[in-house]
Amino acid sequence: xxxxxxxxxxxxxxxxxxxxxxxxxxxxxxxxxxxxxxxxxxxxxxxxxxxxxxxxxxxxxxxxxxxxxxxxxxxxxxxxxxxxxxxxxxxxxxxxxxxxxxxxxxxxxxxxxxxxxxxxxxxxxxxxxxxxxxxxxxxxxxxxxxxxxxxxxxxxxxxxxxxxxxxxxxxxxxxxxxxxxxxxxxxxxxxxxxxxxxxxxxxxxxxxxxxxxxxxxxxxxxxxxxxxxxxxxxxxxxxxxxxxxxxxxxxxxxxxxxxxxxxxxxxxxxxxxxxxxxxxxxxxxxxxxxxx
Ligand code: GUN
Numbered sequence: 001x002x003x004x005x006x007x008x009x010x011x012x013x014x015x016x017x018x019x020x021x022x023x024x025x026x027x028x029x030x031x032x033x034x035x036x037x038x039x040x041x042x043x044x045x046x047x048x049x050x051x052x053x054x055x056x057x058x059x060x061x062x063x064x065x066x067x068x069x070x071x072x073x074x075x076x077x078x079x080x081x082x083x084x085x086x087x088x089x090x091x092x093x094x095x096x097x098x099x100x101x102x103x104x105x106x107x108x109x110x111x112x113x114x115x116x117x118x119x120x121x122x123x124x125x126x127x128x129x130x131x132x133x134x135x136x137x138x139x140x141x142x143x144x145x146x147x148x149x150x151x152x153x154x155x156x157x158x159x160x161x162x163x164x165x166x167x168x169x170x171x172x173x174x175x176x177x178x179x180x181x182x183x184x185x186x187x188x189x190x191x192x193x194x195x196x197x198x199x200x201x202x203x204x205x206x207x208x209x210x211x212x213x214x215x216x217x218x219x220x221x222x223x224x225x226x227x228x229x230x231x232x233x234x235x236x237x238x239x240x241x242x243x244x245x246x247x248x249x250x251x252x253x254x255x256x257x258x259x260x261x262x263x264x265x266x267x268x269x270x271x272x273x274x275x276x277x278x279x280x281x282x283x284x285x286x287x288x289x290x291x292x
Contacts, residue, residue: 001258002230002257002258002260002261002263003262004262004263004265005152005269006268007144007270007271010148011276012272014147014276015059015060015276015279018279018283019059021280025286029287032286033062033285034065034091034092034282035054035064035065035092035093035095035278036091037050037067038082038097039066039067040078040100041100042070046097046098050097052275062279062282062283065091074103074104075103079108079112082094091117092117092285092286093278093282095119096109096110096120117285119137119278119282119285121138121140126138127168127172130177131176137285138281140277141233141273141277144277146184148269156178156184157186158186158188159187161188161190161210162191162192162205163175163210164192164203164209164213164219165192165233170233172191174210174212187208199223203219205225206224207227207228207229208228208231209228209229209231210231211230211233211250212250215236216248216250217248217252218250220256221258227261229260229262230251230263230264231270232249232265232269232270233249233250234251235271236250248266249266253265
């Protein structure tokens, strides 16, 4: 029987800590952390995410502001909004919800965000800092995975971590974090992706398996060995025979869980951690300590 890693409970614990940090920052420096969110277009999933992010800010005492713009908004208008927030000292974190409409160049928008306010950790400066081990904003989902690993006592030191997925948001940063020579790192990391031949031959070697592919149930019991720790980053909406939909992971929980030492469920695993780490990053930005 695997230990089920309770991401919901750990995220609540982090939010409590953030709430205390917000109060301490107000008491010591008179600063109220502020997060500004930009949502362009009407993607239903993005609307839910942005609303939840703002709601969680309110819960811990972070001031938040959502600016909603139609899908027809030009790139220049988006850049103008970002620059206005860059110049506003009451804004400590800037989040432009992705994906953006096709006519807007995502890279140009991300690069326009001041690195010191880039709480998503997507700016090339923060990506570069992560790569060479300098302080900087770490993307929220990989940062949340490290917290899950740390707070459940999983030993990464010398372990073989196999990452399936190479996205800029999850795969690349988590592979970097796990390889770093520091606590909750120092793992031997293998990165697999859609070009990998014989995926199972790699995943079967994993002490720690991170599935961040975006394909429902691609990892089955045949892909893992006994005693593996499994972190499932998948958030796939699948249709059930009765016509309803449900959220499910990249891991086939039913066949993997019996072999695993520990495993994250979907939902209530990695998902809740992402927003908790966004709040943590926003307070870090407001503290001014990251780039001092
Ligand atoms: N879209 C999906 N995940 C994310 C995220 O972590 N940040 C932003 N800005 N957009 C997203």
